[in-house]
Amino acid sequence: MRSDYDFITHLTRFCRVLRSHGLLIGPLETADAIRVAGIVDVMDRGRVYWSLRSVLLSRHEESGVFDQLFERFWDFEPISARPARAPGSNPGDGPKELRRRPQSLILPEHDSDSDSDNTLVQLLRTGASNREVLSQNDLTVLRADELSELSRIAAGIVRALASRPGRRRKRDRRKGIPDLRGALRLSITTGGDLVRLPRLRRVPRTPHLLVLLDVSGSMDRHAQLLLQLLYAVSQRTMRVEAFVFTTSVTRVTRELQAPSFGEALHRIGRAVDHWSGGTRIGESLARINSEYPDLLDRQTTVFLLSDGWETGEAGELARQMRHMHRRVRSVVWLNPLIGTRDYQPLTLGLRSVIPHVDHFVSALDVSHLKRLPQLLRA
Numbered sequence: 001m002r003s004d005y006d007f008i009t010h011l012t013r014f015c016r017v018l019r020s021h022g023l024l025i026g027p028l029e030t031a032d033a034i035r036v037a038g039i040v041d042v043m044d045r046g047r048v049y050w051s052l053r054s055v056l057l058s059r060h061e062e063s064g065v066f067d068q069l070f071e072r073f074w075d076f077e078p079i080s081a082r083p084a085r086a087p088g089s090n091p092g093d094g095p096k097e098l099r100r101r102p103q104s105l106i107l108p109e110h111d112s113d114s115d116s117d118n119t120l121v122q123l124l125r126t127g128a129s130n131r132e133v134l135s136q137n138d139l140t141v142l143r144a145d146e147l148s149e150l151s152r153i154a155a156g157i158v159r160a161l162a163s164r165p166g167r168r169r170k171r172d173r174r175k176g177i178p179d180l181r182g183a184l185r186l187s188i189t190t191g192g193d194l195v196r197l198p199r200l201r202r203v204p205r206t207p208h209l210l211v212l213l214d215v216s217g218s219m220d221r222h223a224q225l226l227l228q229l230l231y232a233v234s235q236r237t238m239r240v241e242a243f244v245f246t247t248s249v250t251r252v253t254r255e256l257q258a259p260s261f262g263e264a265l266h267r268i269g270r271a272v273d274h275w276s277g278g279t280r281i282g283e284s285l286a287r288i289n290s291e292y293p294d295l296l297d298r299q300t301t302v303f304l305l306s307d308g309w310e311t312g313e314a315g316e317l318a319r320q321m322r323h324m325h326r327r328v329r330s331v332v333w334l335n336p337l338i339g340t341r342d343y344q345p346l347t348l349g350l351r352s353v354i355p356h357v358d359h360f361v362s363a364l365d366v367s368h369l370k371r372l373p374q375l376l377r378a
Helices: 007-020 027-037 045-056 060-074 096-100 114-123 147-161 180-188 217-236 261-271 281-291 314-327 348-356 372-377
Strands: 165-172 199-204 208-214 240-245 249-251 300-305 330-335 359-362
Touching: 007 027, 007 060, 027 045, 027 217, 045 060, 147 217, 147 372, 208 217, 208 281, 217 240, 217 261, 217 300, 240 281, 249 281, 281 314, 314 330, 314 348, 330 372, 359 372
Parallel strands: 208 240, 208 300, 300 330, 330 359
Antiparallel strands: 165 199, 240 249
16 A cells, blocks of 8 residues: 555545446535544445445445445555446446446455444434434535526526516517507607507516425435525525425525525525434424414415425324415425336325425426426416
8 A cells, every 4th residue: 555545535536436337426425435434444344345335325226336346446446437328328337347247246244343333323314314413514515517507497487487467567569458658658759640559568476486495314415406406596586585494494595695606505504503404394384384474475486395204293294284385376396206216205294295285396306307497387
């Protein structure tokens, strides 16, 4: 081993290579891998393997690619990133040299002890949790590569929701009702002759948006995309109220008014101290219904961004969602799990709110979000 060897750099490169091979790994998963490397004995191959596997794998079909790449990682063999996938390819397919290698690997074992077992259990994130976490999150590491595309989607959302005409009218050359008063004023310049008949049309009503973003542990890997969408929408209209929630609720409307996406993330990260906690959607909705009733009216569209994992009572969630739905224009639920393989909204909480949600929409990626403006316009 070279004297200038840096294990953290080696581990970060390993996470980057895993991502290039189709695994769902971002900055948060990389940070978890670095954190677990500081907890376990890095000289114990078995503990390193199972610890990294518990925080970096999210689907069973990824295990084959992970095992092959881990062999190279542990033997310090050079691993190159995989080129970008062609459209329609399977994310779980490994490169040819990986597929040719035998799949029946001997998985490493580790000596069982209470400390390592507790470590693995604490780092493995599955489903919903009612755990309350009080910690700030540095969100400045989130990338804004797709912000331009999301900005176009946000503009389409605002235009779709602004389709209802308001009371205010503006002059138009072809559409609208005749403006007789304006015609008389124009005739003064032509000696009393009515040369052109101006018209007035109703200006579309600026929509009121109430955005509720779930930032619990199960939503960590989706936070980047949804925060970008939230910021892009807030740049298109000033009538946006935003909240983030886990087991607590924090209003972040003012933080979204930052001049740049990075600054907005920095402000939100400082304002919110309950990132990656449990999920109590019903209690969060109850607080908004009771403490912010002025935000709920017939001109407001509610966007709820959550995967639907709920640790509270399903009846409470249904009651609060029904109460909110009765007071607002419509409710749109953006779920990042819709569109994944074999997913169905079978949890008790989701089934209880289906009658009170107007649109269930996939927020898996940008390509799914592109369909949202057209759906809202229908």
